[in-house]
Amino acid sequence: MKHKLILNGVDAPLLRQFGCDCARCAQVTKQANLSASLLSFDEGNELAHHTLFDAGEGVADSLVDHPELRGNNGRLDQIFLTHWHRDHTAGLNRLLGGWALNIKRRTGSFPPKLPLWCRQGTAAWMHRYYDFELDKFIEMSMSDENAPPGTVLEAVPVASIADITITPVTLSHWTADFTPGREAVAYCCCGYVLESAGTKMVLMWDLDNQNDWLTRPQTAAHEAAIEKLADADHLFVDCSFWHPFTKPISHASFLELLEFAPRLRPKETLLVHLSGHPDGWRDDGPDQGGYGWTNEQWTENAQEAWAKAGLGGTVRAPSIGDTFWF
Numbered sequence: 001m002k003h004k005l006i007l008n009g010v011d012a013p014l015l016r017q018f019g020c021d022c023a024r025c026a027q028v029t030k031q032a033n034l035s036a037s038l039l040s041f042d043e044g045n046e047l048a049h050h051t052l053f054d055a056g057e058g059v060a061d062s063l064v065d066h067p068e069l070r071g072n073n074g075r076l077d078q079i080f081l082t083h084w085h086r087d088h089t090a091g092l093n094r095l096l097g098g099w100a101l102n103i104k105r106r107t108g109s110f111p112p113k114l115p116l117w118c119r120q121g122t123a124a125w126m127h128r129y130y131d132f133e134l135d136k137f138i139e140m141s142m143s144d145e146n147a148p149p150g151t152v153l154e155a156v157p158v159a160s161i162a163d164i165t166i167t168p169v170t171l172s173h174w175t176a177d178f179t180p181g182r183e184a185v186a187y188c189c190c191g192y193v194l195e196s197a198g199t200k201m202v203l204m205w206d207l208d209n210q211n212d213w214l215t216r217p218q219t220a221a222h223e224a225a226i227e228k229l230a231d232a233d234h235l236f237v238d239c240s241f242w243h244p245f246t247k248p249i250s251h252a253s254f255l256e257l258l259e260f261a262p263r264l265r266p267k268e269t270l271l272v273h274l275s276g277h278p279d280g281w282r283d284d285g286p287d288q289g290g291y292g293w294t295n296e297q298w299t300e301n302a303q304e305a306w307a308k309a310g311l312g313g314t315v316r317a318p319s320i321g322d323t324f325w326f
Ligand SMILES: [Zn+2]
Pocket: 083, 085, 173, 176, 206, 250
């Protein structure tokens, strides 16, 4: 089998912001929340499996526009969620509703329920917010754990694409890590390591500014997690802000990435979930570095800082439709 990963969206929750006059919001380009599709092709080069990672706003539009998924080719076989936040799940209703109706139109019956995997903590939130979608379209499977950030979970087998291993690694994500009702801590978020015999891709979103284990591992579990994430051919990493916040906040910054990148040694680093805004407005200093930057400006500034830090490999902000082959 041949596999490729396509980006369906690269953006943070708020996309182009109502009421903002910055260069980023003035850009008329397609935007969608962070999401990727793993497309797998059989020996005859026919699309044989579509694995979707996250489905926030705008993702359905990206899928409709992919040449391999256009019109009657629109297949979907498996969903993985990094966590329950709306920018990773709000597109499920439209995506699954449209798809199921069109399968019925084409074949006369609704498709079987679609397998969806997520962490146990996220499953609880999904039942709270997406009961209709779970009831109609989804066959939920979940991890039976509440492992702390920096833990390698068991690989999730996907029978039809056995030559790719999908391994969740737990990440800390402030504002996601609670039970519904917020009465207790429940770790809800993970990244995914996608490995074939010759290629490793790491989806490391969303990630907050509390993941100190990436820079200063304290336990054997942390070391194992770093080893799992290290030496990726392509590392997709949440980098919402340029400067770190001093208070706990849901996302990491580029300058924090510079701290943990030497341990991860990615060959190519893709900056995603870029906000270009202070999102909630910074109250810990006057510096608004990154404010209003377009992806081109992110790339330019990141490449300069990467070189100055003496890091190997390349870095850039990718676009919707960018494709990465296994
Ligand atoms: Zn999130």
